[in-house]
Amino acid sequence: MFSRREFLMAATATSALLGSGMAGNWSRLMAQQGLTEDALLSMQPTGNLTLIHITDIHAQLKPIYFREPSINLGIGDVEGKPPHVTGADFLKLYNIQPGSPDAHALTSDDFAALAQSYGKVGGMDRVATVIKRIRAERGNDNVLLLDGGDTWQGSYTSNVTEGQDMITVMNALNPDAMTGHWEFTYGQDRVQEVIDELPFAFLGSNIYDNEWDEPAFEAWKMFERGGSKVAVIGQAFPYTPIANPRWMIPGWSFGIREEDIATHVEEARSEGADIVVLLSHNGFDVDRKLASRVDGIDVILTGHTHDALPEPVIVNNTLVIASGSNGKFVSRVDLDVKDGKVAGYGYRLIPIFSDVITPDAEMAALIDEVRAPYEADLARKLGTTESLLYRRGNFNGTFDDLICQALIEERDAQIALSPGFRWGTSLLPGQDITFEDLHNACAMTYPAAYRSKMTGQMLKEILEDVGDNLFNKDPYYQQGGDMVRVGGMGYTIAPNRDIGERITDMTLLSTGEAIDPQKEYVVAGWASVNEGTEGPAIWDVVENHITKNPTVKLPDNKSVKVVGI
Amino acid sequence: MTLTRREALGLSAGAAAFLAIGTKVSFANADATEAAIMEFTGGATPAEGKISLDTPEIAENGNTVPVGVTVDSPMTADSYVASVLILADGNPNPAVATFHFSAISGDAEAKTRIRLAKTQNVVAVAKMNDGSTFIDRKEVKVTIGGCGG
Numbered sequence: 001m002f003s004r005r006e007f008l009m010a011a012t013a014t015s016a017l018l019g020s021g022m023a024g025n026w027s028r029l030m031a032q033q034g035l036t037e038d039a040l041l042s043m044q045p046t047g048n049l050t051l052i053h054i055t056d057i058h059a060q061l062k063p064i065y066f067r068e069p070s071i072n073l074g075i076g077d078v079e080g081k082p083p084h085v086t087g088a089d090f091l092k093l094y095n096i097q098p099g100s101p102d103a104h105a106l107t108s109d110d111f112a113a114l115a116q117s118y119g120k121v122g123g124m125d126r127v128a129t130v131i132k133r134i135r136a137e138r139g140n141d142n143v144l145l146l147d148g149g150d151t152w153q154g155s156y157t158s159n160v161t162e163g164q165d166m167i168t169v170m171n172a173l174n175p176d177a178m179t180g181h182w183e184f185t186y187g188q189d190r191v192q193e194v195i196d197e198l199p200f201a202f203l204g205s206n207i208y209d210n211e212w213d214e215p216a217f218e219a220w221k222m223f224e225r226g227g228s229k230v231a232v233i234g235q236a237f238p239y240t241p242i243a244n245p246r247w248m249i250p251g252w253s254f255g256i257r258e259e260d261i262a263t264h265v266e267e268a269r270s271e272g273a274d275i276v277v278l279l280s281h282n283g284f285d286v287d288r289k290l291a292s293r294v295d296g297i298d299v300i301l302t303g304h305t306h307d308a309l310p311e312p313v314i315v316n317n318t319l320v321i322a323s324g325s326n327g328k329f330v331s332r333v334d335l336d337v338k339d340g341k342v343a344g345y346g347y348r349l350i351p352i353f354s355d356v357i358t359p360d361a362e363m364a365a366l367i368d369e370v371r372a373p374y375e376a377d378l379a380r381k382l383g384t385t386e387s388l389l390y391r392r393g394n395f396n397g398t399f400d401d402l403i404c405q406a407l408i409e410e411r412d413a414q415i416a417l418s419p420g421f422r423w424g425t426s427l428l429p430g431q432d433i434t435f436e437d438l439h440n441a442c443a444m445t446y447p448a449a450y451r452s453k454m455t456g457q458m459l460k461e462i463l464e465d466v467g468d469n470l471f472n473k474d475p476y477y478q479q480g481g482d483m484v485r486v487g488g489m490g491y492t493i494a495p496n497r498d499i500g501e502r503i504t505d506m507t508l509l510s511t512g513e514a515i516d517p518q519k520e521y522v523v524a525g526w527a528s529v530n531e532g533t534e535g536p537a538i539w540d541v542v543e544n545h546i547t548k549n550p551t552v553k554l555p556d557n558k559s560v561k562v563v564g565i
Numbered sequence: 566m567t568l569t570r571r572e573a574l575g576l577s578a579g580a581a582a583f584l585a586i587g588t589k590v591s592f593a594n595a596d597a598t599e600a601a602i603m604e605f606t607g608g609a610t611p612a613e614g615k616i617s618l619d620t621p622e623i624a625e626n627g628n629t630v631p632v633g634v635t636v637d638s639p640m641t642a643d644s645y646v647a648s649v650l651i652l653a654d655g656n657p658n659p660a661v662a663t664f665h666f667s668a669i670s671g672d673a674e675a676k677t678r679i680r681l682a683k684t685q686n687v688v689a690v691a692k693m694n695d696g697s698t699f700i701d702r703k704e705v706k707v708t709i710g711g712c713g714g
Contacts, residue, residue: 213631239623241625242623242624242625246625246626253625254625255621255622255625256622259619461709462709465709466709468706468708469708476622477622477706479623479708499684
């Protein structure tokens with residue numbers, strides 16, 4: 001426990017500083033609960049088979065801060081159901097003590113203050129420790145390690161190496177299978193080249209060759225573990241060619257294709273599978289609906305929407321497991337398999353508190369090695385933030401506001417649009433903003449910051465379209481990104497209404513005037529899915545802005561009003 | 566640098582055209598779709614079942630959307646699918662295709678790719694050799710795209 005003592009001392013010091021009953025309460029609780037590696041990892045074993053699930057790492061090799069959403073609305077049938085529960089409601093639902101380690105890991109309440117004490121999360125060297133320990137405890141032949149994708153993208157080093165840093169690190173962890181989404185934004189040739197060399201299966205039941213409409217990827221694979229035959233079906237993000245540039249993967253078509261999954265379940269059972277697992281990048285609500293419609297899936301390891309739930313959601317006898325993002329969590333699913341069925345299960349969503357879990361020395365060395373050529377760049381300080389910077393949540397986060405501000409000022413625009421990605425790490429008040437931190441918020445392969453004129457009508461249509469991708473009552477029509485972030489313009493949104501009727505009161509913030517549907521506005525944005533988009537890379541735009549304004553201070557965004565919920 | 570709206574956001578030309586024309590056209594097209602169904606069935610309301618459409622929930626490219634149709638039929642001289650009508654109720658002209666079958670077709674299955682101007686229903690109606698008709702409808706969303714992830 002290299003830093004447990006330091007860790008507890010820091011916690012005590014902070015609680016003394018804050019001096020509130022609340023702070024004293026949680027630091028005591030932490031001590032009582034003995035936040036140790038053993039406490040985080042130990043669980044009563046069940047059965048012979050263990051699935052380890054990690055997903056949406058977004059290329060975060062090193063520990064980071066990651067604030068969970070304070071707003072994550074569910075529409076229609078899923079309103080108020082996990083994962084569409086946040087803050088105090090979440091703690092109540094799962095009976096978690098406010099201020100406790102689990103509360104800090106799973107919600108955004110008091111995030112900045114608690115993060116000071118609990119420290120950073122994630123780090124692939126800590127993840128390696130957890131995985132090795134589970135394998136040692138359960139036996140190598142009884143464990144499957146499954147990666148849900150969005151692994152190769154999300155950092156400066158992943159972007160400049162076309163994912164190679166992550167591929168090297170993941171190969172060292174020896175996974176059994178993965179599926180993908182942002183992986184595809186390195187382009188079809190790069191993905192094909194990597195997959196050809198990959199020492200494990202890249203599964204995609206729903207990826208078809210565009211020309212002949214034939215399956216383009218291995219759909220599923222049978223493993224023998226823990227004395228059982230375990231079929232793993234892979235499901236890549238169904239809307240990759242819509243949410244991301246189609247021109248980068250011209251030969252591949254995706255889609256939900258639930259009938260294909262049903263076919264593979266039948267194939268797997270007929271070939272003697274005791275257990276069927278869907279390794280999915282569908283997003284939580286899509287997988288919940290899919291579980292209700294496709295029989296015979298024992299476990300869905302879901303990804304894409306970055307939700308972290310401390311218990312499985314059970315739908316139609318399927319355990320739906322949500323394992324968070326950014327290396328912040330690792331899921332351990334123990335299964336007791338009898339007569340081709342799950343007779344019992346044990347589940348632990350393990351939060352990777354990086355000050356508590358000892359880094360694996362081999363992996364730490366490998367991470368240092370892959371990062372070494374870039375260390376000088378990564379550490380370069382651009383500025384300091386006085387505010388908590390974060391992205392995750394349905395509407396503008398403060399990091400998005402910083403990006404929008406940079407777009408408006410550096411590109412001389414009236415209005416800025418920034419994509420509602422769910423990746424992007426957080427920074428605490430008082431932290432330096434480094435080159436690495438900035439790239440964690442925008443590293444990707446189509447970064448051009450365009451400047452264009454759009455009518456008010458066009459802007460409304462964009463907001464309506466993205467709003468429907470997020471809030472359509474049928475999850476199969478959702479794309480899993482959050483709402484497009486807007487700078488320089490306020491609006492009101494009624495998520496429960498239909499497309500065309502959600503967005504009202506669009507206002508140009510600089511003048512307070514209503515947006516005129518006929519009038520043209522200068523709009524800057526980035527991450528256009530269209531080929532040939534021109535403009536400087538978004539990270540250069542934001543770096544220039546921070547260099548000129550090195551102290552960042554951004555209150556929470558008040559220009560989006562949510563009504564009718 | 567000047568970008569057109571389409572370049573910046575990938576809005577399909579069809580969707581822009583729809584917006585310019587407004588919603589009256591979509592009602593007119595819905596009427597035209599109903600009229601085309603009635604003409605095909607000889608005025609009878611087609612039943613649900615037997616026919617199933619295979620379409621994506623969201624089109625990857627509105628200009629070429631794969632559409633498949635399958636009709637459950639023994640395809641014998643006594644009982645076979647005579648024809649299948651495909652319509653797109655939000656296109657400027659809803660008529661897409663009519664596939665003709667006979668008992669020797671073997672299976673009543675067809676696949677094609679169609680252009681969809683905007684989010685709309687694709688409709689398929691099967692006419693059996695005895696004159697009975699069956700219908701399926703699926704909504705296909707045509708979206709600007711981007712921002713997912």
